[in-house]
Structures are given as structure tokens and as C-alpha cells.
Amino acid sequence: MKISWIKLEIELFDNKKIKKIRRMPDGDKLLLVWIYLLIEAGKCNAGGMIFISEKVPLNMDDIAKDLNFEISVIQLGIKTFLRLDMIIMDEKEFLYISDWENHQNIEGMEKAKLLRKERNKRYYEKKQIESLDNKTTSKTLQGATDKTRLDKTRLDKTIKDKNKYRDNISLTLIEYEKLLKKYGETQLDLILDKLDNYKGSKGKKYKSDYRAILLWVVEAVKAEPLKNDGGMCEAEKEYFRNLEKEKLNV
Incomplete structure (x- = not known):
């Protein structure tokens, strides 16, 4: 020394x-x-x-x-x-x-040695605390990030999943919100009832109820009730003609 x-x-x-x-x-x-x-x-x-x-x-x-x-x-x-x-x-x-x-200066040397030992101990403890804080912060941030990702995944799934709005009608949350914003609650109820009754009575299955609503159900509600001669209005007939042309399964 x-x-x-x-x-x-x-x-x-x-x-x-x-x-x-x-x-x-x-x-x-x-x-x-x-x-x-x-x-x-x-x-x-x-x-x-x-x-x-x-x-x-x-x-x-x-x-x-x-x-x-x-x-x-x-x-x-x-x-x-x-x-x-x-x-x-x-x-x-x-x-x-x-x-x-x-x-x-033996006493001074011993005192200096003790002070140095204590200083090193405090430094080590400080580093340990900082290391623990960093790990805790990292885990907290990682946990928060993971939770955010999980919440986002759940939200995306909720938005993309189709929900039943009638016995025979399935729409995503976004699709329903768009229709509600565009037509209002009263008009949308009529539209959904129209499509639900029609699908239930005819056994029809659409690949997209949302698309069917936009292409013919809205016009059917506005124009005329279901016909007795075959049960389809002009808007619906036009819809099915287009589906046939596009070779889409219904």
C-alpha cells in the first residue's frame, strides 16, 4: 500500500x-x-x-x-x-x-483503509440499486409495452370480429358504426330488419352483409317492400346479377 x-x-x-x-x-x-x-x-x-x-x-x-x-x-x-x-x-x-x-501514520492508514472500504461498499450498493432500478424499469416498460400490444391486439380483434346484430346479420364493429353514422339509428333498424327477415325467409347467405346492405337493402327499404312474385325487388335482382358476373359465392 x-x-x-x-x-x-x-x-x-x-x-x-x-x-x-x-x-x-x-x-x-x-x-x-x-x-x-x-x-x-x-x-x-x-x-x-x-x-x-x-x-x-x-x-x-x-x-x-x-x-x-x-x-x-x-x-x-x-x-x-x-x-x-x-x-x-x-x-x-x-x-x-x-x-x-x-x-x-498507522492510525491514519487504518482510517483511510476503513474509509476506502466504506466508500467502495457505498459505491457497490449504489450500483446494485441502479442495476435493480434499471431491471425493474425495464421489466415495467416491457410489461407496459406487452400490455399495450395485447390491448391493441384485443382491440384489433374486437374491431375485426363480426358481431350478431340480428339473428341472420353479422357485421364488424366498424361496419356497424359506419352504417349508424350514415343512416341513423331508426333508419338502420329498418335496414337490418329488412335484411334479417329476408335472409331468414329465403335462407340466403351473403359473404358480406355489409356489402349487401349498401348494394340493395337500403334501396329496397326506400323503394318498395318485398314482392309477391318471387320476393325480390329490383335493387336485389341487380345485386344478384352483379354477383353472378363477379362469380362470387352467396
């Missing part, structure tokens, strides 16, 4: 070792060297070990160049820190911060 900060106690300048260091020649520079080492240890994030790479230690020349200090200041600082048990140097000249856990 990357370390972005280290912990400095607010009593830093009250620390006996720090006070001793600051009283030395170039004391403030030595303090800066100490803070530099803490920061480098934080960057390495290896339990207080300081290095350029795991096989290459950070030497005094490197520190002097980074801080733009004389090498003598760095040498004095390292010697002082070693004497005060603030750092350790191994046989390969790798430097270690003593009691690193006192300088590393």
Missing part, C-alpha cells in the same frame, strides 16, 4: 533528542536531514528501511545532493542519529528508522 504521509508529533520540538540536535552546529539543517530520512522511509514503505532500490542503499552523497547540503552536514547528521539510536545502519550500509511504527 502506498504511503502518502508520515506522522510528526506536535511535541517534536519538545523532544529531548531534537532539542539536542538543534543546539548542535547546523542544528536546523540536521533536523531537516532527519525529516528527509523519515519521508524517504515512508516512500520506501518497507518497515522503516531507506534505499534507492532493494539492492542499493541511499548513501550520504545522495542525501547531500537531494538537500543541497555539504556532505559534512550529512555525515554529522547520520553519526548523530546513530548515536541517539534514531537510525540503524546494517553491514551493507542500509539505513533503518528506529521505532518506525511511531513515525508511520
Whole structure:
């Protein structure tokens, strides 16, 4: 895990070792060297070990160049820190911060870890809710679409299906509405009665009662009742002549 900060106690300048260091020649520079080492240890994030790479230690020349200090200041600082048990140097000249856990922001790291975990949890829960909402919305929209299609299918079927308007007369809803609008309720009753009686008495079957009404029944109602000589008026005779010409089954 990357370390972005280290912990400095607010009593830093009250620390006996720090006070001793600051009283030395170039004391403030030595303090800066100490803070530099803490920061480098934080960057390495290896339990207080300081290095350029795991096989290459950070030497005094490197520190002097980074801080733009004389090498003598760095040498004095390292010697002082070693004497005060603030750092350790191994046989390969790798430097270690003593009691690193006192300088590393462990509490801050744990808090950050918990905050990050909580943030990730909230993000995950939010995505789960959004996903659920999308699925619910999708299902709702799909359900609404399916219902609309079903309602439309039912409506189309209702409109196209033929209904009985008399014992012998079948019309679609649209056909009936057109006739009602054109002839009115009273006149339409006469027309339907005329066709119903005629079909019942003659045993006639029309492919389209609606077409029969338009082609002869209306005229028959207007012109004359059924004749005794064969029972057909001129309008009906003309209708059947046309059917014969068109070779339509009646």
C-alpha cells in the first residue's frame, strides 16, 4: 500500500533528542536531514528501511545532493542519529528508522483503509440499486409495452370480429358504426330488419352483409317492400346479377 504521509508529533520540538540536535552546529539543517530520512522511509514503505532500490542503499552523497547540503552536514547528521539510536545502519550500509511504527501514520492508514472500504461498499450498493432500478424499469416498460400490444391486439380483434346484430346479420364493429353514422339509428333498424327477415325467409347467405346492405337493402327499404312474385325487388335482382358476373359465392 502506498504511503502518502508520515506522522510528526506536535511535541517534536519538545523532544529531548531534537532539542539536542538543534543546539548542535547546523542544528536546523540536521533536523531537516532527519525529516528527509523519515519521508524517504515512508516512500520506501518497507518497515522503516531507506534505499534507492532493494539492492542499493541511499548513501550520504545522495542525501547531500537531494538537500543541497555539504556532505559534512550529512555525515554529522547520520553519526548523530546513530548515536541517539534514531537510525540503524546494517553491514551493507542500509539505513533503518528506529521505532518506525511511531513515525508511520498507522492510525491514519487504518482510517483511510476503513474509509476506502466504506466508500467502495457505498459505491457497490449504489450500483446494485441502479442495476435493480434499471431491471425493474425495464421489466415495467416491457410489461407496459406487452400490455399495450395485447390491448391493441384485443382491440384489433374486437374491431375485426363480426358481431350478431340480428339473428341472420353479422357485421364488424366498424361496419356497424359506419352504417349508424350514415343512416341513423331508426333508419338502420329498418335496414337490418329488412335484411334479417329476408335472409331468414329465403335462407340466403351473403359473404358480406355489409356489402349487401349498401348494394340493395337500403334501396329496397326506400323503394318498395318485398314482392309477391318471387320476393325480390329490383335493387336485389341487380345485386344478384352483379354477383353472378363477379362469380362470387352467396
